[in-house]
Amino acid sequence: MARVRGLSTPPPAVPSIRSIVALSLPAAAAVAVFGSLYGVAARGFLGVPLTLASSLLVYSGALQFAMVALLGAGAAALPLLLTAGVLNLRHLVLGAALRSRFESGPLRRAMLAFFLVDETFGFAIAAGNAAEPRAVGAATERTLLYSGLTLYVAWIVGTVVGVLGGGLAAVEGLAGALFPVLFIGLAALAARKRSHVVRALAAALLTAAVALLLPDLRMIAPVVAGVVVALPGGDE
Amino acid sequence: MSALLLVAIALITYASRAAAVVLLPRPSPRFETILSRIPTPIFASLATATLLSDGGALVGGPTLAAAAGALLLSPARSLLLCLIGGAVGYAAGTLLG
Numbered sequence: 001m002a003r004v005r006g007l008s009t010p011p012p013a014v015p016s017i018r019s020i021v022a023l024s025l026p027a028a029a030a031v032a033v034f035g036s037l038y039g040v041a042a043r044g045f046l047g048v049p050l051t052l053a054s055s056l057l058v059y060s061g062a063l064q065f066a067m068v069a070l071l072g073a074g075a076a077a078l079p080l081l082l083t084a085g086v087l088n089l090r091h092l093v094l095g096a097a098l099r100s101r102f103e104s105g106p107l108r109r110a111m112l113a114f115f116l117v118d119e120t121f122g123f124a125i126a127a128g129n130a131a132e133p134r135a136v137g138a139a140t141e142r143t144l145l146y147s148g149l150t151l152y153v154a155w156i157v158g159t160v161v162g163v164l165g166g167g168l169a170a171v172e173g174l175a176g177a178l179f180p181v182l183f184i185g186l187a188a189l190a191a192r193k194r195s196h197v198v199r200a201l202a203a204a205l206l207t208a209a210v211a212l213l214l215p216d217l218r219m220i221a222p223v224v225a226g227v228v229v230a231l232p233g234g235d236e
Numbered sequence: 237m238s239a240l241l242l243v244a245i246a247l248i249t250y251a252s253r254a255a256a257v258v259l260l261p262r263p264s265p266r267f268e269t270i271l272s273r274i275p276t277p278i279f280a281s282l283a284t285a286t287l288l289s290d291g292g293a294l295v296g297g298p299t300l301a302a303a304a305g306a307l308l309l310s311p312a313r314s315l316l317l318c319l320i321g322g323a324v325g326y327a328a329g330t331l332l333g
Contacts, residue, residue, distance in 0.1 A: 023315065046237055046242075050237065050239060050242055053239070053242060057243065057246035058242075058245060058246045060249055067245070071237060080241065080245060081248065084245045084249060088248060088249050088252035089252065091249075091252040091255075091256070092255055092256050093256075093278070094278070095253060095254070095260070096263070096271055097271045097272075097274045097278075098256075099262070100262060100263050100267075100268045100271050102257065106258050109254075109258045110254055110257075110258045113250070113254035113257040113258060114250060114253065114254075118282055121275075122275070122279060173296065173299070176286075176295070176299060177298060177302040177303075177326050178302075178322070179282075179283075179286045180286040180299065180302065180303040180306070181302050181318060181319060181325075182315075183279045183282040183286065184279070184280075184283045184306040184307055184310055184318055185306060185310065185314075185315040185319060185322075186315065187276050187280045188312075189314075189315060190275040190279060191276045191313070195273075196273065196276040199273060199276060200277050200280035201280065202277070203278070203280050203284075204277075204280040204281060204283070206281070207280075207281040207285055208288065211284075211285065215290065215292055218285065218290070222278055222281030223278060223281070226274050226275075226278035226281050229273075230270050230277060233273075
């Protein structure tokens with residue numbers, strides 16, 4: 001009951017559900033486009049039921065596209081499981097960064113964890129940064145939940161459109177362009193000190209270097225770079 | 237691919253999301269300071285990663301122009317302005333390309 005009451009009557013400085021959904025809509029549109037492309041690509045390897053089940057249960061675009069690529073290359077179970085383990089490593093870092101802002105109990109955190117993806121992490125961090133100090137936890141959790149639901153629904157709808165043969169390839173370029181724009185905007189929102197900007201530039205250079213020199217690690221490079229540049233320095 | 241394998245992949249994915257969020261105790265102030273520095277570099281890194289294709293080459297001109305448009309407006313620290321800058325950049329890149 002407390003949770004329901006907390007969601008229906010937010011304290012001041014906690015974003016409304018409508019504003020969270022509105023903020024998430026551009027990303028949701030892009031996610032729906034990629035969901036449709038995933039549906040088209042996966043249908044041939046997984047069949048319709050498993051393609052839909054994969055989006056319902058996994059909810060990870062990067063991993064699901066990697067799964068399809070591996071299946072196309074004839075991979076067996078072990079490479080698929082190892083790939084899932086490696087690609088998901090970044091969630092440990094994102095989760096740790098969010099954990100310090102969460103205030104609710106383990107059950108609610110367990111529910112919220114399902115919605116942790118790169119974009120929702122960004123929205124949640126930005127909402128926490130914008131909230132009053134006493135409302136950081138509520139703003140972060142609420143934003144993760146509702147932006148997560150919005151993107152989850154978009155991913156499912158996109159997958160359904162894809163398996164029904166309606167891939168939105170015509171707007172793939174536009175949808176693909178949204179992700180760097182979104183992450184640049186989220187970086188700008190999250191940067192509260194000059195040192196954050198310097199670390200961001202260093203992480204971007206490090207990621208580019210890893211992508212060029214160690215292309216197999218490209219998928220985990222962003223998180224590795226983010227952690228590496230965050231470590232040096234004392235209390236700021 | 238079997239349903240069992242799919243469920244295993246889903247469980248690995250969920251476990252990775254829940255591990256830190258559910259099991260980690262509230263971090264110490266020192267650790268919290270480090271964690272607070274992580275989001276900005278990660279977003280910058282993710283933006284960089286989305287501008288590189290599999291072989292490490294840059295993505296197409298319109299996407300680069302969109303990123304440049306967003307970057308130009310990033311000092312305003314507004315997601316909406318970054319999206320607008322990205323849209324203008326993408327349109328310019330498409331027209332010029």
